[in-house]
Amino acid sequence: MINTLFPYKRYSFINDSVLESLSEEEIKYIEENTTVLKLKKGQVIFHEDTTPMGLYMIKEGKVKKYAMGLDGKEHIFYLAKEGEIIGHHELMSKEPYSSSSACLTDVVVNLIPKQVFFTILKNNHDMKDKLLKSVAHEFGVFISNSRILAQHNVRERSAISIIKLKEFFGVGIDEGFRISRKDHSNIVGTSVESLVRVLHDFKEEGVINIMENSIFITNMQKLVKICNLI
Amino acid sequence: MINTLFPYKRYSFINDSVLESLSEEEIKYIEENTTVLKLKKGQVIFHEDTTPMGLYMIKEGKVKKYAMGLDGKEHIFYLAKEGEIIGHHELMSKEPYSSSSACLTDVVVNLIPKQVFFTILKNNHDMKDKLLKSVAHEFGVFISNSRILAQHNVRERSAISIIKLKEFFGVGIDEGFRISRKDHSNIVGTSVESLVRVLHDFKEEGVINIMENSIFITNMQKLVKICNLI
DNA sequence: CGTGTAATTGAATGCAGTCAAACGAAGTGG
DNA sequence: CCACTTCGTTTGACTGCATTCAATTACACG
Numbered sequence: 408m409i410n411t412l413f414p415y416k417r418y419s420f421i422n423d424s425v426l427e428s429l430s431e432e433e434i435k436y437i438e439e440n441t442t443v444l445k446l447k448k449g450q451v452i453f454h455e456d457t458t459p460m461g462l463y464m465i466k467e468g469k470v471k472k473y474a475m476g477l478d479g480k481e482h483i484f485y486l487a488k489e490g491e492i493i494g495h496h497e498l499m500s501k502e503p504y505s506s507s508s509a510c511l512t513d514v515v516v517n518l519i520p521k522q523v524f525f526t527i528l529k530n531n532h533d534m535k536d537k538l539l540k541s542v543a544h545e546f547g548v549f550i551s552n553s554r555i556l557a558q559h560n561v562r563e564r565s566a567i568s569i570i571k572l573k574e575f576f577g578v579g580i581d582e583g584f585r586i587s588r589k590d591h592s593n594i595v596g597t598s599v600e601s602l603v604r605v606l607h608d609f610k611e612e613g614v615i616n617i618m619e620n621s622i623f624i625t626n627m628q629k630l631v632k633i634c635n636l637i
Numbered sequence: 638m639i640n641t642l643f644p645y646k647r648y649s650f651i652n653d654s655v656l657e658s659l660s661e662e663e664i665k666y667i668e669e670n671t672t673v674l675k676l677k678k679g680q681v682i683f684h685e686d687t688t689p690m691g692l693y694m695i696k697e698g699k700v701k702k703y704a705m706g707l708d709g710k711e712h713i714f715y716l717a718k719e720g721e722i723i724g725h726h727e728l729m730s731k732e733p734y735s736s737s738s739a740c741l742t743d744v745v746v747n748l749i750p751k752q753v754f755f756t757i758l759k760n761n762h763d764m765k766d767k768l769l770k771s772v773a774h775e776f777g778v779f780i781s782n783s784r785i786l787a788q789h790n791v792r793e794r795s796a797i798s799i800i801k802l803k804e805f806f807g808v809g810i811d812e813g814f815r816i817s818r819k820d821h822s823n824i825v826g827t828s829v830e831s832l833v834r835v836l837h838d839f840k841e842e843g844v845i846n847i848m849e850n851s852i853f854i855t856n857m858q859k860l861v862k863i864c865n866l867i
Numbered sequence: 868c869g870t871g872t873a874a875t876t877g878a879a880t881g882c883a884g885t886c887a888a889a890c891g892a893a894g895t896g897g
Numbered sequence: 898c899c900a901c902t903t904c905g906t907t908t909g910a911c912t913g914c915a916t917t918c919a920a921t922t923a924c925a926c927g
Contacts (some may be wrong), residue, residue: 444905446704454842468650474780474781474783476787477788478788480788482783482784482788495773496727497773499769499770500774500777502777502801505777505780506883511895528684532762535765535766535769539729540731542769542773543726543729543730543732544730544770546735547727547730547732549779551661551735552704552783553782554704554706556710556783556787558706558710560914571649571880587874588873588874588875589873598915598916598917599875600876600915600917601914601915602917603874603875604915605878607875618926635707680911736924754922774923781921786870790883791882818907827883828884828885829905829906830884830885830906830908834883850906
């Protein structure tokens with residue numbers, strides 16, 4: 408709802424929580440069987456191609472989901488934050504992780520062992536429905552992302568990323584967000600240098616401002632126009 | 638299982654059927670409430686941004702799922718064939734279609750009205766599980782596709798597409814498959830001209846052959862190498 | 868204060884897209 | 898049956914966006 412000009416929902420990283428359907432009892436059961444992990448910025452939560460141990464609930468911090476490229480370059484396709492769960496796709500499809508997850512900030516996660524997860528899922532059909540709905544929704548978001556990657560140039564993708572990141576970091580008006588150029592360029596799907604050049608242009612054009620490495624949007628309307636969406 | 642050198646499963650279009658869990662009774666119920674549609678090559682099954690009416694079961698033929706780009710160019714991200722269902726994501730997420738579907742060949746589909754689908758889903762938890770598993774699996778495939786698009790060049794993506802298409806069309810050794818350059822280029826994510834040039838190169842290098850517009854793989858090992866995967 | 872990492876800027880290369888035109892196949896109507 | 902049209906495919910030439918390599922500047926941290 409940040410901006411009615413931007414087709415927000417379909418392009419957003421944001422996902423509804425599927426954990427609302429849990430009863431008091433189930434929450435208690437989960438809490439008793441959960442391991443709390445405190446992770447530092449940069450640490451990997453799980454690695455691509457490994458076997459899922461359970462489900463991760465993010466309690467604090469921001470997380471990136473990415474796939475490793477040939478040259479060691481990361482392809483970041485999803486950002487998750489407090490309240491979201493990660494690793495549920497692979498748990499459900501009973502396949503190895505198709506991607507890796509790592510911490511963008513210091514993070515606190517709860518690891519729910521897979522037996523616990525499946526026990527709850529077995530009885531809680533409401534949660535099953537929510538999961539189904541959630542995954543199906545993410546699918547639509549993913550299609551949008553994929554299309555953006557295929558059909559927009561670096562300048563447009565960068566503009567889109569800035570709006571999505573502002574929303575993701577949940578910053579208000581007159582607030583900026585901070586992300587490394589490397590992570591940012593891996594979200595946009597370009598090189599660090601190309602991103603830097605585009606950011607430079609945006610600054611010159613008066614659509615953003617960069618202070619202490621934080622990005623501030625100064626002209627949202629113009630930025631949305633640059634996205635060239637719809 | 639076409640070729641052990643190619644990391645087949647994770648990149649394939651192929652998806653398990655979720656319809657196996659249906660009982661005799663349920664199949665009868667579906668058949669009584671189903672509309673059979675006969676569609677010509679090129680016809681659209683459903684349009685992006687419209688409201689789902691139901692679920693489509695493909696009885697005969699091949700179907701492309703795609704999203705429209707700015708310039709009217711299609712971005713094809715999934716191919717489906719006999720036995721598969723399409724439109725289930727949007728039905729489950731209760732959102733408008735996030736993509737369009739059209740016929741690559743003449744097609745026969747069964748349209749199962751959404752009430753019928755939901756009635757069955759309500760009682761058949763096994764099918765719900767299978768759907769969940771299916772969508773979660775497709776998600777992994779999708780991540781792979783997205784990564785390929787982001788990190789491989791046109792030559793590599795073309796090679797990958799040829800192997801996937803051979804598998805999709807289910808042709809044996811010494812058999813070719815036929816697809817228009819336009820559709821093919823929209824799968825690869827490039828222009829028609831660029832694809833043609835790459836195909837020309839592949840032919841000269843002896844990895845494929847083109848006869849009567851059908852593509853034959855003549856040196857799979859070399860083709861896999863060109864993919865530059867893993 | 869020095870050292871390593873991140874960010875920025877410059878220069879050069881090349882991949883792939885666009886535009887334009889030729890060619891081939893298939894279908895239409897006179 | 899042939900001229901005509903239309904559509905799909907192919908090839909050529911040109912252009913430009915974005916990557917890569919290289920060098921410099923800014924910044925964080927011990």
